[in-house]
Amino acid sequence: MQEAMPLLEVKNVSRYFGSLAAVDDLSFEVCQGEVFGIAGPNGSGKTTAINVITQIIPPSKGEIFFDGHPIHRLKSHDICHLGIARTFQQPTVFETMSIADNISVGGTFGKKGARDGAAEAEICRLLDFVGLDKDPDTPAKKLIVNDKKKLMLAVALATNPKLLILDEPCAGLTTVESKEIINLIKKVNDLGTTVMLIEHNMQVLMNISDRVMIIDHGTKLCQGTPDFVCCDARVIETYLGRNSVKGGKTFAGAE
Amino acid sequence: MLTKSSNKMRPVYIVLVILLLLVPLIIRDDYLMHLIIMTCVWGIVATNWNLTLGYGGMFHIAQLTFFAVGGYASGIGAVTFGASPWLGLLIGGAAAMAASLVIGLPSLRVKGIYLILLTYAFHNGVSELVNHFRDYTGGSMGLLVPAFEAGSVSFVTHPSYYYYMVLPLLLFSIISTRLIEKSFIGKALMATRDSEVLASVSGINPYKYKLVTFITAAFISGIAGAFYASYLGVIGPEIFSFSLIVNGLGMIVIGGMGTLFGPIAGSFIITFFMEVFSSLEDFRPILVGAVIILALLYAPNGVVNYLGEMLAKIKSRKLPGQARESGE
Amino acid sequence: MESLLFRGIILGSIYTLASIGLSLQWGVLRNLNFSHGAAITFGAYIMWSAFNLAHFPYPLAFVLMIIFAFILGIAIEWLTVRPFFGKNDTNIFIGTVALSSILGQVYFLIFGGRQKFLEPMFDGVIKLGSLRATIHEIFTLVITFITLIIIWLVLNKTRIGLSIRAVSQDQVGAVLNGINTRKVYSTTLGVATILAGIAGVLLGPIYYVSPHMGEAPMVKAFIIVILGGLGSLPGTILAAFIVAFVEVFVGISIGVTWAPLSLFIIMVIILVFKPEGLLGVSSRKA
Ligand SMILES: Nc1ncnc2c1ncn2[C@@H]1O[C@H](COP(=O)(O)OP(=O)(O)OP(=O)(O)O)[C@@H](O)[C@H]1O
Ligand SMILES: [Mg+2]
Numbered sequence: 001m002q003e004a005m006p007l008l009e010v011k012n013v014s015r016y017f018g019s020l021a022a023v024d025d026l027s028f029e030v031c032q033g034e035v036f037g038i039a040g041p042n043g044s045g046k047t048t049a050i051n052v053i054t055q056i057i058p059p060s061k062g063e064i065f066f067d068g069h070p071i072h073r074l075k076s077h078d079i080c081h082l083g084i085a086r087t088f089q090q091p092t093v094f095e096t097m098s099i100a101d102n103i104s105v106g107g108t109f110g111k112k113g114a115r116d117g118a119a120e121a122e123i124c125r126l127l128d129f130v131g132l133d134k135d136p137d138t139p140a141k142k143l144i145v146n147d148k149k150k151l152m153l154a155v156a157l158a159t160n161p162k163l164l165i166l167d168e169p170c171a172g173l174t175t176v177e178s179k180e181i182i183n184l185i186k187k188v189n190d191l192g193t194t195v196m197l198i199e200h201n202m203q204v205l206m207n208i209s210d211r212v213m214i215i216d217h218g219t220k221l222c223q224g225t226p227d228f229v230c231c232d233a234r235v236i237e238t239y240l241g242r243n244s245v246k247g248g249k250t251f252a253g254a255e
Numbered sequence: 256m257l258t259k260s261s262n263k264m265r266p267v268y269i270v271l272v273i274l275l276l277l278v279p280l281i282i283r284d285d286y287l288m289h290l291i292i293m294t295c296v297w298g299i300v301a302t303n304w305n306l307t308l309g310y311g312g313m314f315h316i317a318q319l320t321f322f323a324v325g326g327y328a329s330g331i332g333a334v335t336f337g338a339s340p341w342l343g344l345l346i347g348g349a350a351a352m353a354a355s356l357v358i359g360l361p362s363l364r365v366k367g368i369y370l371i372l373l374t375y376a377f378h379n380g381v382s383e384l385v386n387h388f389r390d391y392t393g394g395s396m397g398l399l400v401p402a403f404e405a406g407s408v409s410f411v412t413h414p415s416y417y418y419y420m421v422l423p424l425l426l427f428s429i430i431s432t433r434l435i436e437k438s439f440i441g442k443a444l445m446a447t448r449d450s451e452v453l454a455s456v457s458g459i460n461p462y463k464y465k466l467v468t469f470i471t472a473a474f475i476s477g478i479a480g481a482f483y484a485s486y487l488g489v490i491g492p493e494i495f496s497f498s499l500i501v502n503g504l505g506m507i508v509i510g511g512m513g514t515l516f517g518p519i520a521g522s523f524i525i526t527f528f529m530e531v532f533s534s535l536e537d538f539r540p541i542l543v544g545a546v547i548i549l550a551l552l553y554a555p556n557g558v559v560n561y562l563g564e565m566l567a568k569i570k571s572r573k574l575p576g577q578a579r580e581s582g583e
Numbered sequence: 584m585e586s587l588l589f590r591g592i593i594l595g596s597i598y599t600l601a602s603i604g605l606s607l608q609w610g611v612l613r614n615l616n617f618s619h620g621a622a623i624t625f626g627a628y629i630m631w632s633a634f635n636l637a638h639f640p641y642p643l644a645f646v647l648m649i650i651f652a653f654i655l656g657i658a659i660e661w662l663t664v665r666p667f668f669g670k671n672d673t674n675i676f677i678g679t680v681a682l683s684s685i686l687g688q689v690y691f692l693i694f695g696g697r698q699k700f701l702e703p704m705f706d707g708v709i710k711l712g713s714l715r716a717t718i719h720e721i722f723t724l725v726i727t728f729i730t731l732i733i734i735w736l737v738l739n740k741t742r743i744g745l746s747i748r749a750v751s752q753d754q755v756g757a758v759l760n761g762i763n764t765r766k767v768y769s770t771t772l773g774v775a776t777i778l779a780g781i782a783g784v785l786l787g788p789i790y791y792v793s794p795h796m797g798e799a800p801m802v803k804a805f806i807i808v809i810l811g812g813l814g815s816l817p818g819t820i821l822a823a824f825i826v827a828f829v830e831v832f833v834g835i836s837i838g839v840t841w842a843p844l845s846l847f848i849i850m851v852i853i854l855v856f857k858p859e860g861l862l863g864v865s866s867r868k869a
Contacts, residue, residue, distance in 0.1 A: 376806065380843075548663065548678055
């Protein structure tokens with residue numbers, strides 16, 4: 001799998017907020033078909049990195065290629081049409097719209113030129129797939145946080161992406177709920193979608209990822225297979241030294 | 256579910272339209288007719304404003320700029336170039352559309368307070384332009400705009416003729432709002448209103464849909480402005496006044512932002528409110544302002560929603576079991 | 584030439600006072616107040632009444648104006664900001680717009696539509712070389728300077744000032760540190776309204792006092808805070824002088840009606856190409 005061609009190539013990308021370099025000369029590749037994990041302490045620039053990839057925030061410097069296309073000058077919606085979908089760290093849905101309408105937004109606008117909307121069967125399939133057991137006519141604002149996360153995932157999947165980027169999908173969930181989400185991610189990946197996953201819990205991340213990248217202060221600390229990354233001294237220092245409470249324990253658990 | 260309920264409502268709508276068509280036959284009082292016509296004019300402006308503001312989440316005040324541009328364009332067309340007021344309607348609509356491009360192309364790239372300020376700047380800028388080119392616009396005196404005529408019949412003595420002109424425009428505004436709401440444009444618009452970021456990563460180009468809606472709404476408002484100028488016979492710089500912005504916003508807020516009939520209810524309420532309290536003269540703007548603030552505080556979803564909730568409450572009291580079922 | 588420069592400086596001072604209140608308010612509340620113009624008018628009318636109706640001496644009238652303006656600011660916050668803050672920004676906008684129209688009409692009812700002349704504290708003209716200046720203009724400069732110093736002292740040396748700065752830097756952090764944000768919000772609006780009132784008092788003798796006299800300066804204040812970068816006080820001061828100079832020089836060289844038009848063009852250009860303003864930090868997206 002490591003030999004596969006890169007689906008996403010990030011080359012020397014930086015993003016500054018005033019004098020703060022939230023992402024600092026970052027380069028990495030995500031290969032076709034893999035699960036690419038990203039971890040790093042709070043404020044290390046993980047979210048900013050994917051905001052830059054999806055052009056929620058334009059990069060200050062650098063180039064990004066997806067499927068051979070340069071995407072660092074495109075707009076978010078064009079990037080979606082090329083096949084990148086994402087979720088947000090904060091559960092974000094179209095609050096005033098129904099569950100079905102939420103999903104059909106992804107289906108209607110996710111592909112270039114498509115206007116007919118997602119068929120009812122497709123909506124039911126996605127709801128079933130993400131395990132959201134609610135009446136499709138329920139307004140999204142009535143959902144609890146966990147269900148909003150599932151709905152957000154369903155909206156992303158409705159765009160039929162080649163690459164799915166997930167920003168801490170398990171944050172704030174119970175162990176059982178996390179397991180459910182992780183299984184879901186595995187299922188998505190098995191169906192051929194490349195996944196890029198940001199996750200704080202090292203154990204979870206090491207389990208599911210084919211490759212892992214650790215970032216700190218917006219730069220890459222190390223990258224490789226989970227086993228390789230586990231043994232990297234700098235990672236141990238980052239997680240045990242500066243972020244011992246959160247990362248340390250879970251990192252030790254991965255051993 | 257939605258289609259079912261609108262099917263059920265269809266006969267109601269048809270009866271309503273027939274009733275509206277019969278209004279001039281029932282109401283014989285010219286002044287009352289005048290008020291109804293003004294309600295319709297403001298209803299058109301508020302409905303279109305609500306399309307962009309309530310459905311599209313674009314918080315702007317350009318709707319009155321379009322209204323004014325429409326009025327002035329048809330006025331200048333008539334006075335300087337001798338165009339008939341009928342042609343003026345088209346000129347007004349086209350000019351407002353052009354203005355909406357000039358204003359919308361830069362303005363809709365920003366949002367929030369920036370959008371408000373930018374459209375406010377354009378509103379004042381257009382008003383300054385009117386002041387600047389006083390040879391064409393009449394400056395502070397304004398322009399005298401000729402009335403509509405059909406053959407040799409002037410509409411001035413026939414308020415009902417005006418009514419039959421403005422009513423289709425109002426119905427058209429409502430229908431176009433409804434059609435946009437139900438189409439993929441409306442879906443994109445409402446998604447963008449709810450979360451612009453999620454909308455754009457879900458493949459929606461927010462700018463495109465905002466602009467399309469903005470221009471559509473401007474076109475109809477421009478026609479309404481041309482109608483207004485010719486109906487009142489005069490268009491002057493008061494059309495840019497702050498109090499009209501207040502009234503327009505008040506109509507939307509009091510009626511219910513983002514609802515189909517709210518703005519019309521609001522324009523009805525404000526127009527007749529101003530009339531009922533006409534003896535209070537200069538106290539009226541204070542009352543209108545106070546009503547707006549009270550509405551914001553105590554009925555933030557507008558009277559239409561308020562009545563809807565009341566109705567639902569009464570219903571659920573009568574048929575508890577059934578209501579619970581449909582509420583699920 | 585010098586006289587133009589001088590007029591630019593005088594106008595710039597008044598615009599500074601008219602706009603830093605807005606900038607301060609943006610910093611703290613992330614909102615702008617459309618009754619700011621009515622607050623400018625308020626200052627002028629209170630001053631006029633205290634001076635011409637109650638026959639108070641000028642300094643006393645001035646103090647009275649400051650007290651009333653502070654109360655008005657707190658009322659504005661209580662009525663149109665507090666109920667909607669953090670929930671619905673558009674309602675704050677509509678609320679302040681409605682309040683502004685109420686206030687304008689109240690002025691009209693009390694004082695009538697006729698323009699009133701607000702006498703300056705000092706009458707007369709002095710010559711400084713080739714420059715002829717009214718003493719009121721010099722007074723304007725002095726008052727602006729003193730006000731700015733007081734504002735600086737309040738923001739940097741007093742408890743409430745430090746709270747205001749803390750809240751504008753980090754809302755959540757301020758709450759966590761036990762700052763009473765409610766108090767900060769109403770004080771901020773009180774201070775902003777005082778500043779607007781002072782601007783009104785200084786404008787009174789230059790233009791006339793009328794129910795809607797504050798609206799044009801408010802529009803300019805909006806342009807200024809945008810140009811300077813929302814929430815940036817140095818940017819606001821810089822922008823106030825830029826706007827004043829543009830107005831004076833365009834007015835003289837091309838024509839008076841072009842001055843406002845050129846300002847709108849500047850504002851549009853700024854908003855489209857650099858919405859964070861000259862000295863503003865880029866605003867948070869998403
Ligand atoms: N829009 C913005 N404006 C200014 N600073 C920002 C913005 N977004 C992020 N930052 C800053 O950039 C840095 C990186 O933030 P980012 O959200 O990318 O971190 P993260 O790795 O996702 O952290 P977490 O684990 O808490 O989600 C932080 O210091 C943050 O304060
Ligand atoms: Mg993050």
